[in-house]
Amino acid sequence: MFCVVIFALLNPTPYCRGFRSTGFLMLDIQLLRSQLDAVAQRLAARNFSLDVTAFQSMEDERKQLQTRTQDLQSKRNSLSKQIGALRGKGEDVSGVMAEVAGIGDELKASEERLAALQIKLNDFLSRIPNLPCDGVPVGKDETGNVEVRRWGSPREFGFEVRDHVDVGAALGLDFDTGAKLSGARFTFMRGAVASMHRAIAQLMLDMQTREHGYTECYTPYIVNPEVLYGTGQLPKFAEDMFRVERGGEGSQTQYLISTSEISLTNMVRESILKADELPLKLTAHSPCFRSEAGSYGRDTRGMIRQHQFDKVEMVRITKPEDSYDALEEMVVNAEAVLQRLELPYRVVALCTGDMGFGSAKTYDLEVWLPAQKAYREISSVSNCESFQARRMQARYKSEAGKNEFVHTLNGSGLAVGRTLVAILENYQQADGSVIVPAALRPYMGGIEVLRPSA
RNA sequence: GGAGAGGUGGCAGAGUGGUCGAAUGUACCUGACUCGAAAUCAGGCGUAGGUGCAAGCCUACCGUGGGUUCGAAUCCCACCCUCUCCGCCA
Numbered sequence: 048m049f050c051v052v053i054f055a056l057l058n059p060t061p062y063c064r065g066f067r068s069t070g071f072l073m074l075d076i077q078l079l080r081s082q083l084d085a086v087a088q089r090l091a092a093r094n095f096s097l098d099v100t101a102f103q104s105m106e107d108e109r110k111q112l113q114t115r116t117q118d119l120q121s122k123r124n125s126l127s128k129q130i131g132a133l134r135g136k137g138e139d140v141s142g143v144m145a146e147v148a149g150i151g152d153e154l155k156a157s158e159e160r161l162a163a164l165q166i167k168l169n170d171f172l173s174r175i176p177n178l179p180c181d182g183v184p185v186g187k188d189e190t191g192n193v194e195v196r197r198w199g200s201p202r203e204f205g206f207e208v209r210d211h212v213d214v215g216a217a218l219g220l221d222f223d224t225g226a227k228l229s230g231a232r233f234t235f236m237r238g239a240v241a242s243m244h245r246a247i248a249q250l251m252l253d254m255q256t257r258e259h260g261y262t263e264c265y266t267p268y269i270v271n272p273e274v275l276y277g278t279g280q281l282p283k284f285a286e287d288m289f290r291v292e293r294g295g296e297g298s299q300t301q302y303l304i305s306t307s308e309i310s311l312t313n314m315v316r317e318s319i320l321k322a323d324e325l326p327l328k329l330t331a332h333s334p335c336f337r338s339e340a341g342s343y344g345r346d347t348r349g350m351i352r353q354h355q356f357d358k359v360e361m362v363r364i365t366k367p368e369d370s371y372d373a374l375e376e377m378v379v380n381a382e383a384v385l386q387r388l389e390l391p392y393r394v395v396a397l398c399t400g401d402m403g404f405g406s407a408k409t410y411d412l413e414v415w416l417p418a419q420k421a422y423r424e425i426s427s428v429s430n431c432e433s434f435q436a437r438r439m440q441a442r443y444k445s446e447a448g449k450n451e452f453v454h455t456l457n458g459s460g461l462a463v464g465r466t467l468v469a470i471l472e473n474y475q476q477a478d479g480s481v482i483v484p485a486a487l488r489p490y491m492g493g494i495e496v497l498r499p500s501a
Numbered sequence: 502g503g504a505g506a507g508g509u510g511g512c513a514g515a516g517u518g519g520u521c522g523a524a525u526g527u528a529c530c531u532g533a534c535u536c537g538a539a540a541u542c543a544g545g546c547g548u549a550g551g552u553g554c555a556a557g558c559c560u561a562c563c564g565u566g567g568g569u570u571c572g573a574a575u576c577c578c579a580c581c582c583u584c585u586c587c588g589c590c591a
Contacts, residue, residue: 128572129571319548
């Protein structure tokens with residue numbers, strides 16, 4: 048509804064500019080060629096059925112076409128050189144000219160067929176999700192997720208618990224104005240709630256930078272399509288994005304970021320890093336824009352699921368051998384925020400069927416929402432291994448002097464809007480006021496309680 | 502928005518149709534000399550793909566995309582980006 052995908056259809060691989068070969072895929076093409084059935088089997092665990100026959104036939108054709116094309120190119124090159132040499136000596140070239148002319152048509156046709164096939168092959172490959180890491184629980188959907196640990200225990204309320212919509216209404220949380228300006232799933236905040244929203248983001252950013260060693264970043268919120276290709280939003284998930292165009296005509300379509308994972312991770316696209324530059328630990332507070340296509344009717348009440356929300360994001364770029372340690376650390380980095388805010392939560396290992404497109408292993412953090420009597424996602428931390436790095440062409444020069452793909456990880460640390468929701472619900476009092484968590488008070492001029500204004 | 506300059510290997514910088522994947526300098530690596538280092542000398546040093554057991558051979562890449570040509574870093578067109586000046590603007 049928001050972002051109908053005509054883009055990918057009209058223009059199969061615009062984000063592939065600069066990459067001519069099949070070498071820039073999501074999965075290692077060599078792996079696919081050599082262990083096709085095994086790969087298909089692992090992908091099946093995440094509900095993706097790989098069309099093995101289609102791939103095989105495209106590969107066979109590619110191989111044959113490429114060999115033939117390069118053969119003809121080689122022939123043309125050597126004949127052309129002969130022409131130059133003969134001309135230099137003032138000799139007759141008409142014989143060679145005739146010979147090379149004979150190659151022309153076939154070469155051109157062959158090149159065109161190969162180019163078309165490469166586009167088709169790339170498009171096919173770019174829609175294949177990452178392979179799940181060994182040890183990820185196998186499961187069809189979220190019911191297959193596995194709880195890893197819990198922290199804190201839900202508070203006992205001596206009164207009827209209200210949800211954040213009701214609690215927030217008197218504190219400046221205004222869905223009507225949001226809807227008036229922009230439609231459903233937009234929120235307008237004023238006063239105490241707006242202030243707390245900012246305080247939450249500040250606290251998170253300060254913790255990630257000062258306590259956990261991340262470098263603070265400020266990034267563009269509008270990015271080019273190839274950037275989204277790099278992190279895996281395109282080509283498959285265009286309908287989840289907001290597209291923007293500049294005033295005036297003829298401008299390239301760009302996209303609003305749906306998470307600053309996109310802009311942070313792509314910082315290293317198309318580059319070869321030095322080994323001693325790694326790991327990179329980046330963080331940013333940014334708005335996120337999501338069309339939420341396909342989620343009609345889900346979480347319609349309140350600000351759980353919004354078209355625009357803020358998030359403090361963590362990204363790490365690591366050497367391959369370090370990425371799984373980094374993943375565990377990032378989960379701890381995210382947990383630290385919930386602990387500081389004294390919000391009960393649990394850590395869940397996502398099963399194969401519930402993981403995101405680019406992830407090899409994901410942990411979700413779920414915060415307790417008393418009004419829903421449920422744990423709800425507030426952070427998601429993923430190791431994408433080399434999946435995004437391949438798409439971005441992000442490499443580093445290893446100690447052995449070889450260029451290898453880096454590993455990329457991302458995680459929310461945390462989602463600001465949902466944290467606000469959790470605070471309003473968990474810290475509410477019978478009189479409609481909300482206690483300000485101690486950790487936020489320095490960011491709110493020392494205020495201890497938010498009281499309904501009218 | 503207007504006018505101009507420019508985008509070539511890690512960096513600097515040649516190259517305006519024919520052995521140019523690209524001179525030269527510099528950085529880096531290896532070796533020689535040295536007790537060691539510096540200096541000097543010799544050699545090496547881009548990325549990706551195809552093919553082959555391998556040595557190797559082949560193909561593509563000089564901002565991006567297209568065109569002209571037997572042949573393009575070099576000529577033509579479009580676009581992107583950078584810099585300088587003017588205008589506008591938070």
